[in-house]
Each structure stands twice: as structure tokens, then as C-alpha cells.
Amino acid sequence: MTSSSIISKKRLVFILIFCIISIVLFISRLVHIQLIQGLEFREKALEQWSRNIPVPAKRGIIYDRNKNTLATNISSYTVWSRPADILDAKKQSKKIADVLDMDLEEVYENVTKKQSLSIIKKWISKEDADKIRSLKIKGIEVVDDNKRYYPLGNFASHILGFTDIDNFGLYGIEKTYDSKLTGVNGRWIKMVDGKQKQLPYENEGFFEPQSGDNIVLTIDETMQHLAEKEALQALVKNKAKNVSVILMDPNNGDLLAMATKPDYDPNNRNKLLFNPEESWKPLDSEGIDEYKDIPWDKKSKLLYESWRNFSINDNYEPGSTFKIITAAAGLEEKVITEESTFHCDGYVTQIKGAKIKCWRYYNPHGSQTFVEGAQNSCNEVFVSVGLKLGEEKMHEYVEKFGFGEKTGINLTGETSGIVRPLKQMKKVNLATVSFGQGISVTPIQMVSAISAVANGGNLMKPKIMKEITNHKGELLEENEDSIIRNVISKDTSKRLLKILESVVFKGSGSKAYKAGYKIGGKTGTAQKVIDGRYANGKYIASFAGIAPVDDPKVVALVVIDEPSAGVYYGGQIAAPVAGNILKGALDYLDYIPKLSQEEKDEYENNLILVPDLKGISISEASKKLKEIELNHITYIVTPKEEDKVIDQIPKAGTEVKKDEIIELYLKNKPLNNNR
Missing domain, CATH: 3.90.1310.10 (Penicillin-binding protein 2a (Domain 2))
Structure with a gap:
């Protein structure tokens, strides 16, 4: 056999083997595609066709x-x-x-x-x-x-x-x-x-x-309407920057209403409803057009501010409403009783180097019981309580009442407030915290803490969601009540509620009083902190109220941020709002008001004629009112003793109840205060 034939046969064998391998590989690939990857390719084909x-x-x-x-x-x-x-x-x-x-x-x-x-x-x-x-x-x-x-x-x-x-x-x-x-x-x-x-x-x-x-x-539409109406009126009347109103059922933590003004329409969230420069002024159609074409970066910032929920997103110094917490701690730890006596000489002298005054330093309250000190909102009394408790115990109660931590409410952007760490708390800090200064809280924290006082001592987790149902209305999930911790005893709660009722009936919270509704509460006025400093002329007025105190159904908190219409005391502008809201809420809940014998005697037999105080000094006016058992307040925080009264409300000759607060207007510039 020739060499050429041998070569030819080898080539044929090679080609045959190559063909066989190719066919095997082809069949294998075909099997892989058809059987192993078939489903995947069918899905891809369907995606391309559909x-x-x-x-x-x-x-x-x-x-x-x-x-x-x-x-x-x-x-x-x-x-x-x-x-x-x-x-x-x-x-x-x-x-x-x-x-x-x-x-x-x-x-x-x-x-x-x-x-x-x-x-x-x-x-x-x-x-x-x-x-x-x-x-x-x-x-x-x-x-x-x-x-x-x-x-x-x-x-x-x-x-x-x-x-x-x-x-x-x-x-x-x-x-x-x-x-x-x-x-x-x-x-x-x-x-x-x-x-x-x-x-x-x-x-x-x-x-x-x-x-x-x-x-x-958990929101009740009727109560929400009531809260929004009163919040808007307070915003406009006081020319305020913000107003927050919260209503809570203290027994289970249900939020019954939460209103923040100014607000926005979620149907058209990119339209401003209130004037950005004067947030208490609603915009008409012309005003809306005025802000329609402003640069988007500026407009977006303004819109974001209108979306912020002041009630949970912002911190503020609570002022004297925080005295409720100090009182609760003092009574619970038995460092005071209702009959404990204190002496107010106008200045806190227990802390060297600290300049702390009572709001009525120019005519000190003098000797008073703890209950009278609460009615007078006397800073000296509550500083004394704080010092009796000490830094560690006071800080313990601040944390127990939920300050410095989020409440856990299911809404966006909740902040935790600002509480000074215990190791940084000095005596001067203890003193100021005792009357609500040097601590920052959120309105939702404050109303939750007050609810703990109202319900017998349990701090409840606030609820905004009641239940979840499917599209057929069938119940899927129910939000159960949640007790975070017990903070005070039922006895302390009961005693403190009586004190708070007296604050409204006889003391600084009298403008929240509604005959027969048994409202208790506390006023608050604090100078506003901006960029870490107290800002001259900018205040936050507030009032925390509970009703009825013998069987609490509703807790209300009213916070008025930066009122600019002249008067800024919580007792004067926030207390009336809270009183109206609590009365309206109890009426809605079919509460039947009943006048106590003390109320009947107070209002039917003990009316006092308001004297004419114009032209005399604040010192003389204060003493004159005290003699006939009337209280007073001024829009000047720290007036001079010789400052003259230029106007008064109510007017001379008006009949008022004992301990009514008379507003005195002086010619001066407002300074710092906390009441």
C-alpha cells in the first residue's frame, strides 16, 4: 500500500471521528437547551412576545x-x-x-x-x-x-x-x-x-x-376638628409661628387629636397655604400666586417646613408645665407634702454664683405651702423641691417619665428631645430643670408624661393606629395597649391631680377653668432657645390640662410657639385654648358638669371689684391686688419696681372671682423669664 493511500485513510478516520464528536456535542447542546434550559428560554421568549x-x-x-x-x-x-x-x-x-x-x-x-x-x-x-x-x-x-x-x-x-x-x-x-x-x-x-x-x-x-x-x-374626627379650630384661632390671634394641640386618652395612650398649625393640603402638597414670612397669615389666591414662581430650592425648603409636624419633630423648653414632673417626683419620694412650707424672697440663694429669680421677685410670694407654691407657679418652691431630690433622683424621674427617648409613635421624624447626662448635671442645672429650663422635650413626650400622672402612674406608649382591616373590612391586626413602665404610685397621682385642680381653680391656670368640669393643669412660659442661646423677645407659651381630675378622660397639651401679639404667658394665651378644648371634648363624651359647693360659694358669693391701677407703680399695684386676694401678670418679664401701670385687663370696676389674674401693662422692654 502506498504512502498516499495510508494518508488518505488517516484523513478519513480523522474526519469521521470529528463528525461523530461534533454530532455528539450538537446533540448534547440540543438536549441541554431543550430539556435543561427549555423553561428559562420559554420564559424569555414570552417576555419578548408579550x-x-x-x-x-x-x-x-x-x-x-x-x-x-x-x-x-x-x-x-x-x-x-x-x-x-x-x-x-x-x-x-x-x-x-x-x-x-x-x-x-x-x-x-x-x-x-x-x-x-x-x-x-x-x-x-x-x-x-x-x-x-x-x-x-x-x-x-x-x-x-x-x-x-x-x-x-x-x-x-x-x-x-x-x-x-x-x-x-x-x-x-x-x-x-x-x-x-x-x-x-x-x-x-x-x-x-x-x-x-x-x-x-x-x-x-x-x-x-x-x-x-x-x-x-385612634384619632376622633370630631375632636380633631375641635383641636384644629382652636389651634388655628390661637395661631392667628397670637400671631404665632406654630401652634400644637394634642389630645390623648390617658388610660390607653390613644391619640384622640393632634393638630399643628400652620399646615398644608396633601391633595396639593406643593402649594403653600400660609405666608412663609408671617406664618399666622393664611394666603389668599393672590398670595399663593406670589410664591408660585420663587426658585425651587427656596420653595422646597418652605414646603418642607410646612410639612413638619411640630408635635413630634421639634424640641422646646417646657417651662413651668415641667413642674408637674418635679412635683410628682417630690411627692413620690416623700421629700415634700402638700403642707410643706417654703419661703419666697424673690431669689434663689441656695446656689452660689447662680442668678435665679422668681417671676414675681419684685413682690415675693413670702411664706406658702407647696400647694400654694404650685398655684403661684413659684420658681423658688420648685427649685427647693429639686434640691431636696438631688441630681441623681431628679435625673432618674426625668428618664422614667420618658424624656430623652423617643415615644415610639408610628409617625415620621420623631425626635428624642435633649436631656443633660447625669454626670454633667450640676446643682445649677438641677435648679433650672426643676422649673422646666435647660431641658428640651417634644409635645408628644410631654402629653405622654402628663397622661402618666393622670392615669394612676403608668407611662403608656402613645398609639396612633387602632387596627388594620382588609378591603372587606375584616379585622387583621389590633394595636393593643402598651405600658412602658410605672413611674409613680396611684396615691401620688391622686394627690397631684387635686393640686393641679387647685392651680386651675385658684391659681395661675384660672383661664382654663370651666365651671363644673373639674379641670386640672399647669401653665408654662419659657424663653425660646435658638442656635443654642436664649433669644430676646421669643417665647413658647403652653398649658397642660387634665379633665375631669376625679376620673381623667382626656389630657390636652397646647403649645404656642413665638406669639408676637404682645402677650406671651401660657396662663394668658394657652390656658383659655386648653379650657375650651377640654370642655368641648367632655361635652362630646357626654360628660355632665357638676358645680361643687366650693364653686358655688366662690362664684355666687365672693366676687371682687377690680380696682383702678393705672398710673401707680407695679410694686404698689401688686401689693394692692394681693390685699384683696387677686393675682396679676405683666407682659414685662423683669419689670423695675418703679415701672408704671399704663393699662389693665379686666378694666377697673369689673367683678371677678377670688384669685383671678389681672393683666397689667407697663412701659418697658421684655426680658427673660420662665413661668
Whole structure:
């Protein structure tokens, strides 16, 4: 056999082996594709052949505690385009733009995008949807949609919050319960060819969306209306920067109302409702237009401020409302009793180098019992209580009442306040904290702490959500009451409630008094801290109230931030607001007021004629009023003894009850105070 034949045979064998291997590899690959990767490739093919349009699910409804609707959905429509199916894009764009009142270029851009689906416009009316459908433009689909809607406008806006354009929660309840409120979107599926054109045969599929769950709040719509009305009136009347009103059921921590003014409308959250420079002034249509075209960076900052919930997002020095905590600690630790005696000479002398005055240093309260000191809101009395407790014990009660930590309420942006660490607390700090200065709290912390005093001593976790139901109304989850810790005994609670009732009946909180409603409470006035310093002329007035004190049903906290109408004392501007709210709340709860014999005697037999005090010095006026058992207050924090009275309220000749507070107006400049 020749060498050429041998070579030829080897080549044939090599080719044969190569072919056999190739066939085996090909078959193996085919088996792998068909059997092992078959499902994956079928899914990818289906993705290429099908195009689906999302059908938004209905977001869950938000109700008040009585199932009144606070946030819901309204039927709307969204226009989608399939760019590959649209013929003569310019002509069709013109038709669509005319119906939807849109810019032609914007529509044309959407219908010519290099993607399978594109939104032209969300949330159009049914009328416009019918017009678009009547055009019968191939490649244009009108899909049922849902738009979030708040039927009561700016009502409870800081609680409810708002959603984005895709109906996802961004703020408030909408944010914190977004996963519950958000449902599962449906799908409208169509089959297309390689050029993304819809295939002619019937192969569409529709998958129903699943609605989100409903949130039932603890908020009571009627009480919320009451709180918002009083908060708005207080904002405007006192020309304030902010006003916060909170109502809580002390027995379970349920928030019955939480109002912050100024506010916004979540239906149109990008529109200012109040003047940014003078936040107490609501804007009319012309005012809104004035701020319409300001730069976005400035506008966004203003809008963000309007969305802030002062009740949980901001810290403030509580002033004398914090004396309730000092009193609770003193009574619980038995360092004082109601009959403990104190002497006020106008100045705190126990701390060397510290200049701490009583608010009425120019006419000191003199000898008084602890109850009288509470009625007078005497700083010297509460400094003495704080010093008796000591730094460690006082700090312990501050923390036990929940200050310095978040309450855990399910709303966005809660802050924890500012409490000085124990190792940094000196005697002067102990003294100031005793009357509510040198400590920062949030309104929600304060109302929770006062509720612990009211309910027998248990600090409750505040609740804003009552329960969760499905779209059929079936109960899914119930928010149970939660006791964080016990802070004082029932006996201390009962004794302190009587003291607080006397503060309203006879003392500095008298403007919250409502005959027969047994309201207890404490006033507060504190100079405002800005950038770490006390700001001249800027104050926070507050009042914490409990009613009825013999069986507490409601705790109210009113905080008025930066009142600028002349008067800023909590007893003068916050107490009347709280009194109105507590009376209204008890009336709503069918409470029947009853006058005690003491009240009947006080108001029927012991009326006092107000003297004419104009032209005499504040020192003389103070002594003259004290002689006839009337109290007074001035808008000057630390007046000079020789300052003259230029006006008074009530006017001379008016009949008032014993211990009524007379407002005296002097010619001077306001300085610092805490009362």
C-alpha cells in the first residue's frame, strides 16, 4: 500500500471521528437547551412576545376611630402609549395634546420613545378618557387608575401625610404604614411581534389588582376638628409661628387629636397655604400666586417646613408645665407634702454664683405651702423641691417619665428631645430643670408624661393606629395597649391631680377653668432657645390640662410657639385654648358638669371689684391686688419696681372671682423669664 493511500485513510478516520464528536456535542447542546434550559428560554421568549400594562391596585383607606374616611382613592385614568404601534406620530400627538391640554412636543416625545411602553399622562378625568378612547388611535391605551384623595383637605394633614405620583407613601401614616396600605398591582397583557406591534389574534390576559389593607386610626374626627379650630384661632390671634394641640386618652395612650398649625393640603402638597414670612397669615389666591414662581430650592425648603409636624419633630423648653414632673417626683419620694412650707424672697440663694429669680421677685410670694407654691407657679418652691431630690433622683424621674427617648409613635421624624447626662448635671442645672429650663422635650413626650400622672402612674406608649382591616373590612391586626413602665404610685397621682385642680381653680391656670368640669393643669412660659442661646423677645407659651381630675378622660397639651401679639404667658394665651378644648371634648363624651359647693360659694358669693391701677407703680399695684386676694401678670418679664401701670385687663370696676389674674401693662422692654 502506498504512502498516499495510508494518508488518505488517516484523513478519513480523522474526519469521521470529528463528525461523530461534533454530532455528539450538537446533540448534547440540543438536549441541554431543550430539556435543561427549555423553561428559562420559554420564559424569555414570552417576555419578548408579550407586553404588559400595569393596572394599579387601590390603596387602602385611612379611617378615624369611628370609621369616618380620612384618606381614600378616586377613580382616575392613565394614558399609555406603545410607540411601535403608532402610525404618523406627529398627527396623533396633535390629537392627544388637544384633548389633554398638553404641550405637543411633550406628547410627541412620549409616543416616539424607544421603549415598549410609555406614560403620556396620569390621572385624567373620565371625560378626557372617553375622548381619547373615541379617537381610536392604534398604540394608545387608556387604563383605569386610582388617585389618592383626602376628602377633608388640610384636615389632619400632619398625621396622614401624602403619597408620591406612584401612590407610595412619603410622609405621615402614608409612609409608616405604606407596606400595609399598598396593594398588589394587576396586569393587562398583550402579545406583540419582533417589531413590538400587537399580534392580531386574541391572546390578551388580564390579572385583577389586589387592594391594600385599611388603617383605622385612634384619632376622633370630631375632636380633631375641635383641636384644629382652636389651634388655628390661637395661631392667628397670637400671631404665632406654630401652634400644637394634642389630645390623648390617658388610660390607653390613644391619640384622640393632634393638630399643628400652620399646615398644608396633601391633595396639593406643593402649594403653600400660609405666608412663609408671617406664618399666622393664611394666603389668599393672590398670595399663593406670589410664591408660585420663587426658585425651587427656596420653595422646597418652605414646603418642607410646612410639612413638619411640630408635635413630634421639634424640641422646646417646657417651662413651668415641667413642674408637674418635679412635683410628682417630690411627692413620690416623700421629700415634700402638700403642707410643706417654703419661703419666697424673690431669689434663689441656695446656689452660689447662680442668678435665679422668681417671676414675681419684685413682690415675693413670702411664706406658702407647696400647694400654694404650685398655684403661684413659684420658681423658688420648685427649685427647693429639686434640691431636696438631688441630681441623681431628679435625673432618674426625668428618664422614667420618658424624656430623652423617643415615644415610639408610628409617625415620621420623631425626635428624642435633649436631656443633660447625669454626670454633667450640676446643682445649677438641677435648679433650672426643676422649673422646666435647660431641658428640651417634644409635645408628644410631654402629653405622654402628663397622661402618666393622670392615669394612676403608668407611662403608656402613645398609639396612633387602632387596627388594620382588609378591603372587606375584616379585622387583621389590633394595636393593643402598651405600658412602658410605672413611674409613680396611684396615691401620688391622686394627690397631684387635686393640686393641679387647685392651680386651675385658684391659681395661675384660672383661664382654663370651666365651671363644673373639674379641670386640672399647669401653665408654662419659657424663653425660646435658638442656635443654642436664649433669644430676646421669643417665647413658647403652653398649658397642660387634665379633665375631669376625679376620673381623667382626656389630657390636652397646647403649645404656642413665638406669639408676637404682645402677650406671651401660657396662663394668658394657652390656658383659655386648653379650657375650651377640654370642655368641648367632655361635652362630646357626654360628660355632665357638676358645680361643687366650693364653686358655688366662690362664684355666687365672693366676687371682687377690680380696682383702678393705672398710673401707680407695679410694686404698689401688686401689693394692692394681693390685699384683696387677686393675682396679676405683666407682659414685662423683669419689670423695675418703679415701672408704671399704663393699662389693665379686666378694666377697673369689673367683678371677678377670688384669685383671678389681672393683666397689667407697663412701659418697658421684655426680658427673660420662665413661668
